[in-house]
Amino acid sequence: MSSAVRGAAVQLVKTIEKLPAERMKHMVSLKESQLERFKPVAGLEAGAHGSKQKPTLQEIKDIISRTSGPLGLQKEALKKVQEAFPQEQYTAEAIQEQTKSLNNILSNKYRDYYAVGDKLLKPQGNPAYYQRLMDEIEGKKKETFWTAMRTVVLGK
Template identity: 70%
Template structure:
C-alpha cells in the first residue's frame, strides 16, 4: 500500500472524527480529541492547540527516549523495557478504513437499532424511573436532594 492511500484514508477518518459529538460527561481525556491527535499527523494535517502548558504527546515521549541514552536517570535495562513496551503503530489504508467504518457505525447508532432491547430494560418493573433519574442528574435537569435520595433508598422508588 502506498503512503498516499494511507494519508487519504487518514484524512477521511479525521473528517469523520471532527463530526463526532463532544462527550456529555467531561473526562480527563476525550476520545475524540485523543484520536484526532493520533491521526492528524498521519493525515498530514496540523494539530491544533499547541500551547506550552500542554502535556507531552506519546510521540514527544518516544522522541525523548530515542534521543537520549538515559533520560531522567533511568537505568539502561529499564530504558530498554520502556522502549519495547511503547506501541509501534503501523497503519495501512485498510486498517484506517476499518476504523472509519466502525466510527460511522457508532455515530449512526447502528447496533443500538439492530439490537433493540425495548422498554423492559429501560424501565424495569421494580424501579421504572431509575434510568430517567440518572440521565436527568447527568444532564443537570434535576438535582436530587438528600430527602429524595433517602426516599429512594428506603422505598426503592
C-alpha cells in the same frame, strides 16, 4: 507513509471530529486522544501546543532517540524503554475499518438494531428508574438528599 493511508487517515479524522462532546468530563477524552493519534498520520497538525500542555508520545520518543542517556539512564534501560513503546503500523484497510465502525456508532446502528422495549426500560417495580438516571447524567434534574432517601425507602 503512502497516500492511501494518508487519505484514509484524513477521512477518519473528519469522522472523529463529528463525535459529540462528552457529557461527563474525564481525565482523558476519547475524541481528543484519537485526534492527537491520527492527525500526524493524516498530515494534519497535531493541535495547538500551549505552554501547559503535556508532551505527546511522539515528542517523548523523539527526546529519547536524540539523546544517548537522558536523565542518567543506562543504555540497557534506555533500550528497554524504547522497546516498550508501541510501534503502530497503519494500513489503509485498518484505518477504513475504524472509520466504518465509528460511522456505525455515530449513526446509532446498533441501538436501532438491538432495540430495547418498554418492558426493560420501565420495569414494573420502578418505572422511572432509567429516566431518573439519564436526567441526573444530563443535568436536567438534580436529586436532593431527601428525594434520594425517599427513593431508597419507598423504592420509587
